[in-house]
Amino acid sequence: MEKFFELLKEEKNSGARLGIIRTPRGAIETPAFMPVGTQGTVKALTPEEVAQTGAQIILCNTYHLYLRPGADLIKRAGGLHKFMNWPYPILTDSGGFQVNSLAHLSKLSEEGVLFRSHIDGSLHLLTPEKSIEVQEKLGSEIMMPLDICLPNPSPYKKYEEALKRTTRWAARSKQYHEGKPGVLFGIIQGGIYLDLRIKSLSEIEELEFPGLAIGGLSVGEEKEIMYELLEGILPQVPKDKPRYLMGVGAPSSIVKCVSLGIDLFDCVLPTRLGRNGTAYCASGKVNIDNARFREDFSPLDPSCDCYVCQNYTRAYLRHLFVSREILAARLLSYHNLYFMGKLMSNIRQAIKEDRFLEFQKEFEDTYRERSISL
Amino acid sequence: MEKFFELLKEEKNSGARLGIIRTPRGAIETPAFMPVGTQGTVKALTPEEVAQTGAQIILCNTYHLYLRPGADLIKRAGGLHKFMNWPYPILTDSGGFQVNSLAHLSKLSEEGVLFRSHIDGSLHLLTPEKSIEVQEKLGSEIMMPLDICLPNPSPYKKYEEALKRTTRWAARSKQYHEGKPGVLFGIIQGGIYLDLRIKSLSEIEELEFPGLAIGGLSVGEEKEIMYELLEGILPQVPKDKPRYLMGVGAPSSIVKCVSLGIDLFDCVLPTRLGRNGTAYCASGKVNIDNARFREDFSPLDPSCDCYVCQNYTRAYLRHLFVSREILAARLLSYHNLYFMGKLMSNIRQAIKEDRFLEFQKEFEDTYRERSISL
Numbered sequence: 001m002e003k004f005f006e007l008l009k010e011e012k013n014s015g016a017r018l019g020i021i022r023t024p025r026g027a028i029e030t031p032a033f034m035p036v037g038t039q040g041t042v043k044a045l046t047p048e049e050v051a052q053t054g055a056q057i058i059l060c061n062t063y064h065l066y067l068r069p070g071a072d073l074i075k076r077a078g079g080l081h082k083f084m085n086w087p088y089p090i091l092t093d094s095g096g097f098q099v100n101s102l103a104h105l106s107k108l109s110e111e112g113v114l115f116r117s118h119i120d121g122s123l124h125l126l127t128p129e130k131s132i133e134v135q136e137k138l139g140s141e142i143m144m145p146l147d148i149c150l151p152n153p154s155p156y157k158k159y160e161e162a163l164k165r166t167t168r169w170a171a172r173s174k175q176y177h178e179g180k181p182g183v184l185f186g187i188i189q190g191g192i193y194l195d196l197r198i199k200s201l202s203e204i205e206e207l208e209f210p211g212l213a214i215g216g217l218s219v220g221e222e223k224e225i226m227y228e229l230l231e232g233i234l235p236q237v238p239k240d241k242p243r244y245l246m247g248v249g250a251p252s253s254i255v256k257c258v259s260l261g262i263d264l265f266d267c268v269l270p271t272r273l274g275r276n277g278t279a280y281c282a283s284g285k286v287n288i289d290n291a292r293f294r295e296d297f298s299p300l301d302p303s304c305d306c307y308v309c310q311n312y313t314r315a316y317l318r319h320l321f322v323s324r325e326i327l328a329a330r331l332l333s334y335h336n337l338y339f340m341g342k343l344m345s346n347i348r349q350a351i352k353e354d355r356f357l358e359f360q361k362e363f364e365d366t367y368r369e370r371s372i373s374l
Numbered sequence: 375m376e377k378f379f380e381l382l383k384e385e386k387n388s389g390a391r392l393g394i395i396r397t398p399r400g401a402i403e404t405p406a407f408m409p410v411g412t413q414g415t416v417k418a419l420t421p422e423e424v425a426q427t428g429a430q431i432i433l434c435n436t437y438h439l440y441l442r443p444g445a446d447l448i449k450r451a452g453g454l455h456k457f458m459n460w461p462y463p464i465l466t467d468s469g470g471f472q473v474n475s476l477a478h479l480s481k482l483s484e485e486g487v488l489f490r491s492h493i494d495g496s497l498h499l500l501t502p503e504k505s506i507e508v509q510e511k512l513g514s515e516i517m518m519p520l521d522i523c524l525p526n527p528s529p530y531k532k533y534e535e536a537l538k539r540t541t542r543w544a545a546r547s548k549q550y551h552e553g554k555p556g557v558l559f560g561i562i563q564g565g566i567y568l569d570l571r572i573k574s575l576s577e578i579e580e581l582e583f584p585g586l587a588i589g590g591l592s593v594g595e596e597k598e599i600m601y602e603l604l605e606g607i608l609p610q611v612p613k614d615k616p617r618y619l620m621g622v623g624a625p626s627s628i629v630k631c632v633s634l635g636i637d638l639f640d641c642v643l644p645t646r647l648g649r650n651g652t653a654y655c656a657s658g659k660v661n662i663d664n665a666r667f668r669e670d671f672s673p674l675d676p677s678c679d680c681y682v683c684q685n686y687t688r689a690y691l692r693h694l695f696v697s698r699e700i701l702a703a704r705l706l707s708y709h710n711l712y713f714m715g716k717l718m719s720n721i722r723q724a725i726k727e728d729r730f731l732e733f734q735k736e737f738e739d740t741y742r743e744r745s746i747s748l
Binding site for chain 2: 039040041043044045046068069073076077078083084085275294295297311312313315316318319320322323325326327329330
């Protein structure tokens with residue numbers, strides 16, 4: 001049987017890694033970016049379009065799909081892949097993050113999280129077992145155990161308790177999932193304290209998950225703090241497992257975190273920014289409603305070969321956006337995901353050719369994370 | 375030089391006609407339905423998708439494009455086709471209808487219509503000449519002269535005045551457009567009175583337009599009144615010109631009006647209904663948010679071979695719609711336009727085979743215009 005994850009190469013001059021994740025629904029070349037299909041659709045796009053942008057896996061949100069349309073319905077539909085017409089791998093999260101950020105009146109206990117739906121106020125108990133049960137009904141290839149993710153910064157004591165409970169829940173999740181299809185990752189927590197992170201890593205490692213996720217980052221702390229923590233954590237992480245940095249996916253963060261040894265990313269930004277009129281371009285983020293684009297008949301990003309940049313002008317995209325046309329959301333979301341697909345493919349190529357540091361330098365010299373005009 | 379319109383066939387047992395309109399940007403087989411791309415986009419769809427549904431021509435609204443992004447901008451972009459990436463024929467209306475229905479404070483005089491933009495309140499004078507000037511800048515293949523369209527019913531006297539002014543404006547439009555690219559249609563008015571319609575027809579006919587539009591119908595009157603009027607008017611209309619029934623396009627109206635001799639239709643319904651969760655199906659209109667579709671894993675319309683019906687279930691479409699996902703608007707709009715494309719293609723085939731009456735009867739027996747559940 002083929003290995004779930006194969007580390008193909010470690011780049012010579014950085015911590016960057018090239019790998020491949022194999023699943024029954026296809027392989028994922030890493031480093032990889034996962035577009036987010038929260039409610040069983042990557043917003044504004046068809047599955048075919050998402051695949052065209054280079055995505056080999058998407059992330060769907062257990063919390064949303066559990067509440068609507070419901071995991072049993074999706075199971076009866078033949079699973080999430082069939083329901084949403086996406087034949088490639090899917091990673092599902094545990095629902096824990098959304099329970100904290102979206103649900104009403106969530107109440108934490110050792111058993112799980114009691115919460116009220118943000119849709120209809122109905123009461124639900126999300127336990128580690130329940131989360132896995134739901135993910136199994138969805139039928140995802142990669143699953144996440146319920147964990148405790150605190151906002152940064154929080155008190156040391158709280159992180160400590162949270163990471164311990166995260167370990168106990170990880171063990172319960174693993175036990176529940178034992179022998180069933182789909183690969184369950186472990187998640188390490190510990191907030192912004194390296195010693196807690198290392199403690200979490202060692203506890204989670206004992207449970208022998210085939211993949212490791214790093215949670216609780218990009219939730220309030222400065223980016224430099226996140227990078228420092230990753231620099232401290234990653235050298236301790238076994239090399240033979242994929243490393244997934246949850247919820248991180250701004251282009252500049254990806255390039256930096258790849259250099260530190262991260263393999264998997266997800267983020268709603270490409271589609272959310274797209275719907276709000278912001279495009280990723282070679283020079284950085286561009287707000288298409290800027291008045292200077294009113295009569296700009298050049299492509300959105302002249303260096304991009306995507307469908308949008310081949311067929312439409314900035315002036316037209318601006319017109320669509322200021323006229324609140326759905327096509328604006330579609331075209332900008334598509335372009336942004338294509339940008340991510342290309343970025344990841346360029347990253348992998350640079351790793352292959354042992355020139356990741358040059359790639360990183362060139363990227364950092366040209367790409368500006370803050371929104372600018374061209 | 376090829377004729378602009380060629381009448382290929384008159385169906386044996388009805389008034390239905392088969393024809394072809396030839397333009398520099400391609401031919402249009404008639405009877406034809408024109409999707410509406412109000413602001414330079416058929417809402418929620420790409421031009422490629424619109425073409426896939428079988429549309430050979432679309433309608434764009436002069437009023438909207440004149441106000442935003444502006445006709446001069448579109449001209450500098452290389453014309454509307456290039457601006458919006460639609461390489462096939464475009465018909466533009468005069469803007470008069472929208473000035474009456476959307477603009478603020480519109481004031482009518484012999485010169486034209488003074489109005490305030492619904493977008494920014496700015497003051498504009500739309501004259502027959504201005505309307506043609508704008509349409510020429512857009513670069514459409516088929517243009518409409520500014521006319522006076524009254525709501526039905528209105529007083530006889532008012533219709534009479536309106537049709538006379540419509541004739542005078544038609545003459546001014548024709549004079550202004552003389553010798554320039556694009557084909558200008560005449561529009562007949564006269565409200566719900568057959569004698570006024572015949573009078574309008576004879577006045578407009580004197581101006582020798584290459585195509586005839588019938589305006590001022592489907593604006594308040596019962597459908598039976600519209601059909602009766604068309605039965606009275608159409609036998610008087612020269613056979614060698616295409617006949618365009620403006621703003622009419624519900625499937626049942628199309629089938630009926632084709633039987634009376636109409637060649638061209640346009641309507642916002644397929645896309646507007648789609649965005650609002652209603653689908654055209656073989657059995658009639660279906661509201662996808664109906665609870666009975668919650669676990670219905672069959673295609674939207676089992677008899678349809680479009681992308682949506684081949685790849686998604688009613689349950690999924692309902693989920694997208696109740697979750698307010700953009701993809702719902704996309705998929706239902708696409709399906710509805712595909713339904714229209716197929717309807718028109720079936721109509722043309724039935725005319726070719728001299729079995730239009732059978733087609734009409736079968737359609738009327740199975741298709742219900744009112745929204746129903748399957």
